[in-house]
Amino acid sequence: MSCAEAEELIALAVLGVLEPESSSQVEHHLRTCSHCRETARAYRRATSILPASLEPTKPSPELRRRLMTEVYASARADRPHRLTLESIWRRIPQARAFTLAAVATSVAAIVLGVWGATHTPGAAQTFSVAATTNQPGAHGQLTYFPNSARAVLTVAGIDAGTGANATNVVELWLVPRSGPPVPAAFLTPIPQTNTWTAVITGDLLAYKMVAATTEPPGGRPGPTGPEMFSVALPQP
Amino acid sequence: MEHPEAGILDLLAQGSPEAIEFLYDRYGRLAFTVALRVLSDHSAAEDIVQEAFLSIWRRSMTYRPERGSLRNWICTIVRNRAIDRLRGESGRSRYELPFDEKPEEADLSDTWSQVAAELGRQQIREALQQLPLEQRQTIELAYWSGLSQREIADNMRVPLGTVKGRARLALSKLRDVLQEREESWQTP
Numbered sequence: 065m066s067c068a069e070a071e072e073l074i075a076l077a078v079l080g081v082l083e084p085e086s087s088s089q090v091e092h093h094l095r096t097c098s099h100c101r102e103t104a105r106a107y108r109r110a111t112s113i114l115p116a117s118l119e120p121t122k123p124s125p126e127l128r129r130r131l132m133t134e135v136y137a138s139a140r141a142d143r144p145h146r147l148t149l150e151s152i153w154r155r156i157p158q159a160r161a162f163t164l165a166a167v168a169t170s171v172a173a174i175v176l177g178v179w180g181a182t183h184t185p186g187a188a189q190t191f192s193v194a195a196t197t198n199q200p201g202a203h204g205q206l207t208y209f210p211n212s213a214r215a216v217l218t219v220a221g222i223d224a225g226t227g228a229n230a231t232n233v234v235e236l237w238l239v240p241r242s243g244p245p246v247p248a249a250f251l252t253p254i255p256q257t258n259t260w261t262a263v264i265t266g267d268l269l270a271y272k273m274v275a276a277t278t279e280p281p282g283g284r285p286g287p288t289g290p291e292m293f294s295v296a297l298p299q300p
Numbered sequence: 301m302e303h304p305e306a307g308i309l310d311l312l313a314q315g316s317p318e319a320i321e322f323l324y325d326r327y328g329r330l331a332f333t334v335a336l337r338v339l340s341d342h343s344a345a346e347d348i349v350q351e352a353f354l355s356i357w358r359r360s361m362t363y364r365p366e367r368g369s370l371r372n373w374i375c376t377i378v379r380n381r382a383i384d385r386l387r388g389e390s391g392r393s394r395y396e397l398p399f400d401e402k403p404e405e406a407d408l409s410d411t412w413s414q415v416a417a418e419l420g421r422q423q424i425r426e427a428l429q430q431l432p433l434e435q436r437q438t439i440e441l442a443y444w445s446g447l448s449q450r451e452i453a454d455n456m457r458v459p460l461g462t463v464k465g466r467a468r469l470a471l472s473k474l475r476d477v478l479q480e481r482e483e484s485w486q487t488p
Contacts, residue, residue, distance in 0.1 A: 072464035075471045079442035080383070081449045103475075110474035114443050115334050115375045117424040123332035127346045131353055132321055138354070139317045252317070263318045265325070 065093045070100045078107045129247070129283040133233060136252050191295050193219050202293035204259075208268050215264045217274070219251070222260065222292055224278055234292065235283045236262055239273040241299075245287055251276060271297055308370070312357070320357040327371060328353070331378045337444055338382035348385055352378045383446035427477045435470035438463055 073090040076082040082090070094101050193204040204219030217236070224234050237245035251260045264274065273296055278289040311319035331352060335345035356377060428436055434456070441452050442463075453460045 071472075072468045075467040076442070076449055076464060078471070079439060079467060080380075081442045081447070081452065083449065106475040106479070107471045110471045110478055111439075111443065112372045112375070113424050113427075113474070113478070114439075115330060115337075115379075116421055117428055118333045118337050119421075120329050121333050121336055122329055123346050123349060124342075127332070127350060128324060128328065131324060131350045132317070134350070134354060135317045135320050135357055138357075139315065249321075263321075265321075 065089055067093075067097060067100055067103075070094070070097065071103055074100060074104045074107055078104070078111045125247070125285055126282070132250060133282050136250055139252070189298075191297060193217075193293050193295055195221075195293055196291050198290045199223065199292045204293075206264075206274060206295045210269070213265060213267050215268050215274075217249075217251070217262045217264060217295070218259060219261075219276075219293060220259045222258075222276075224251075224253075224260075224292075231281045232278045232289070233281060233283055234260065234276055235279045235287070235289075236264060237275045237277065237287055238264070238266060238268070238271045239275055239294075240270070241272050245275065246271075247283060247285065248274065250283065268297055272299060273297055315357075317357075320353055323356065323370070323374070324353055327374050330371070331374055334375050334378045335382045338379060338386055338446065344385060345382070348382045349378060352381050355381075379443075386446045427474060430477070431470050431473055435466045435473070438466040439470045442467060 070090055070093040073082055073086055074094075077087075077090060094104060187210070189208045189210070191206045191208070193202055193206065195202040199222045201221030201223075202219060203221050204217065206215055206217045208215040222234070224232060234251035236248040236251060238248045239245045248264045248266065249262045251262045253260050268274070273294050275287070275294040276292040277287040278292060279287070308319055308322055311322075328349065331349045332345055335348040335352075336342065339345050339348065352374070356374060431439075437456065438452065441447055441455065442449070445452075447455060449460060449463055453463045456463065
């Protein structure tokens, strides 16, 4: 096969339309021709820009909720096999689990290099969970890392529903100073403990509160269920 | 050189849900745009994006940075799944060109990422517009329609050899445009 013939097949291959019957010919040529291997790399790159030529279209917010509900549900199912840390966690008495979660958050702060910087911009900030009459036992804390615009919420003492309500999710909301709440994340239970956790991304200090509600599977664009707990954020 | 998205790859490898949340927030819109371009159906495109990201989460260990960016990997998975959906379960088998994994490929990819990031949508469209119409139509049909090379030839009413020639010429011209960009990045 000549290089000119090979280049035609390479072009079809990177576009995804080369018939499998021709594949052995082009592969054989590529093994012996560095020029065509370079051409293959260049054509692959040229093809990779095609998606960026499209006018971007936003999917519905429901898609994100559906996807993340399935991911978190799957993570709960898989985690015993995937995370050895969890097996350690299971050996800890439940009564001590929440205390250790708080310790773990502190360790994360140290690892992130923010410990001891409480009086400097970018220092981690910790806020307490406030219970509601619906969930009077809710307690926990939210640690916000301004440098990475991420927060870790750890909460215990909540009842997210049993029986017919067992498939409900606990959805977290960022409540702005004005305007409707914004969906932020889903709370994930740590198996065999009464502790739940979530990572929230965003500039939390631009909001007045984080709140949690129970919602049907997949969550909702806005809160519909009863408020379970909240975390007040500092106001300017 | 550390891969620019190494941190998120580590999280993915650990099965972290937050990693897929991060990737979705970063690439979900592009993925949906790609799926919609192939399927022309919002609902079907959303299904494909959901399937693709779940697949990415479960198969994260199969990602190899030397083969290209996460962005391109995600686009490829979404496009392949969308085309499979378009063609039905009995869709033709897909051949993928083997990669030549030279050690320097990762460095080239880094430069390439800069080039790709620098090129805006308008510039990419202009590069495509510079191609003769029949060449542009050939690569767009090949990339987005899910048609086989024979079906493309029938659709364009030209011999199969013409399809092959047009595809090669189009990618060759695009390569030249992009290499000019890449060289401008490498020249101080």
